[in-house]
Amino acid sequence: MSPDGDGVTLWRRVADDIRSNIGDGTISDALPSELELAARYGVNRHTVRRAIAALTADGLLRVERGRGTFVNNKPQRIVYPIGSRTRFSENMLKQSLEPSGRLIKSDYVLSDSVMAALLKCRVGTRLHRLDSLAVADGIPLSRSTSYFSAERFPGIIEAYAETGSITEALRREGVVDYRRRETRLTAERVSARDAELMSCAADAVVLISRAIDVDLEGQPVQFIRTKFLADRVELVMLQS
Amino acid sequence: MSPDGDGVTLWRRVADDIRSNIGDGTISDALPSELELAARYGVNRHTVRRAIAALTADGLLRVERGRGTFVNNKPQRIVYPIGSRTRFSENMLKQSLEPSGRLIKSDYVLSDSVMAALLKCRVGTRLHRLDSLAVADGIPLSRSTSYFSAERFPGIIEAYAETGSITEALRREGVVDYRRRETRLTAERVSARDAELMSCAADAVVLISRAIDVDLEGQPVQFIRTKFLADRVELVMLQS
DNA sequence: GTCAGTTGTCTAGACAGGTAGACATGTGAG
């Protein structure tokens, strides 16, 4: 895909493969010895050691000199339910986590044809763009960019800045209730800026959700793009 | 997180950030000049050039000497609906894609406490484990590992090998219909083995779905873990 | 204690990644 390699070092790829094997249950307790792993991946023992060092620093592995390397009990990801009524604050409180939202930036944009179709508005309509950070117990979980009609919700930015909750901000702007109409999901490597904002590793992965929320009349109230840190969050859909 | 860096080269991180900006719409048509990008990221111009070279090789950018660098019309991801009735073959046919499934490996495992809880069976029950690859129009989209009760579905492996469809294989084993009960989603960097199986870049990202399918009586029929290539697939949930 | 097998540490060398600077070459506005 690029001139030479792919921009990911060998030890990183080995580390990713070991992590994946742990997630699969392929490796459950003790890792193979460094020499065996080196042979299996066709790399030098030092390269394996570096991969293990990275996973140890992450708290995923535990090395015992003379005995071997072992898998730690991994910390659970925070569960994030996705349904027709997705509310960040409620979700966190149910898991005994203290939710908060922080405004990063806000400005105006004019809706292009894509955004106009999503929000069912005219091309060129003024939209509030709201960048925010979702935090639970002080740990950043996700970063969102929301788009609202500036005409319909003139005070939404201030309301969010005060409350730290989109649900609450919408309520102040007259939206009694809303529900999720559509959610689209994909994933990417985290961007440099987002890694800084969410204080995570530069090689982290984000789940990207693009969703439309509608009011009780079915009229779109917001388009929201959220990047969830994949190693801190698990999205759950109950389909009953 | 590790001794020195994070195992991702500088040019790769710059490339990821540019890609992310394109996805956001922050960059829509023309990129800033190489010198400006270098200044913005605090790196050398050559490093920016390498990042651009990688994105150009991916078909995302187009460079015109003396004029500048521009964003190409990006190819759409294949839409993969996730609902209570998720069927790979039907989904692909609706998008005029030719679906196929290939068996990678199959063996037996004994259910541990986690798997027993998911499939509502006793610990120690024999389970078929089925590794398969889902392909659309010759392009690998995802890799799955399914677990079935060996007692209830003795011939499921053969049935899948013949038909290349889990739905069809289950039907032959007496499951008239089934539906999705729960889907859990996270994401990771692709493992070396999966990158080879799905013939993608070593630095690709996968969406990991862990799901339970139940029959009409509500009894679990399979636990399935699927890794979708994030740059080829978009998961869509309609929540009406 | 002995021994096989494990992780820890050191040295040295080949090669890719990143920085720095210089200059060539194409483009479009004036």
Next chain:
DNA sequence: CTCACATGTCTACCTGTCTAGACAACTGAC
């Protein structure tokens, strides 16, 4: 044409990655 500005190419140098080999130190079985 001229000029500012864009990308293309080259050399030189330093640092980090990966390989290779050797040896030390620790663990558990015998």
